[in-house]
Amino acid sequence: MPTLIEAPAVIEAAGNQPKRIEEYAGRVRTAHDGVSVARMVAPSGWVEPGQRPEFEEITVVLKGLLRVEHEGGVIDVEAGQAVVTRAGEWIRYSTPGPEGAEYIAVCLPAFSPDTVHRDT
Template sequence: MKNLFYLLLFISFTSYSQSIIEEGSSNIIPKKLLIQDNIERIILDYTQSDEMGLIKMHAPFGWTEPIIEAKFEIRGIVLEGLLGLEYQGSEDHIVSGNGFVIPKNTRVRIFNAGKEELILVEILRPAYKEELVQKFKNFKS
């Protein structure tokens, strides 16, 4: 699993990075975002292009997103904690060290299913844009 993580990072930085912070440097300093869902979470955004987004998320115990449907694929690895993915009629739990895939146009609720902080890395293809995400009150609407 560690090899997959490094491969995903390598692909994202070498194939899709359009800019660097300093000339002659490969160092990318993330943009820190505070996102207020039911509880505030921290997103470190390493995205460099519209083709692919790369984020690291820190979500506290009790955090949940609303039900969403994204017009982009989400792939990721749980670094710490327990990730919950709720779909209509089913729920998956992804443990630390394991990866996950949420296909584009899939209705899902993403949440911290554990009792500790959830830390994960996500690769979004294409990169996140607010207009590519719809929020829902339930799975049927």
């Protein structure tokens, strides 16, 4: 039988400003460890620490602009675009545009604070 997820779990985010993370499926909301699906809403000027996660992340930008820094440069992902980051590569997300960004993040396996490996 299908399972309705009536509301996401709201999770505290890393970064220099408050960012809203709404997990619909993953370790917190549904006890899934193979995948996580979350909606993110980040204000203009938000920056999180760099990270070298053990999971692949597929990010679909719904509104605004999401900047993805990586060891080879920078990718700006605009509304209607997506980016895939591979497990083990260093990345840092930010929202330099005036409207911030709203995006969906899918992590395989599921996001975990123990496997994200943020810079100190």
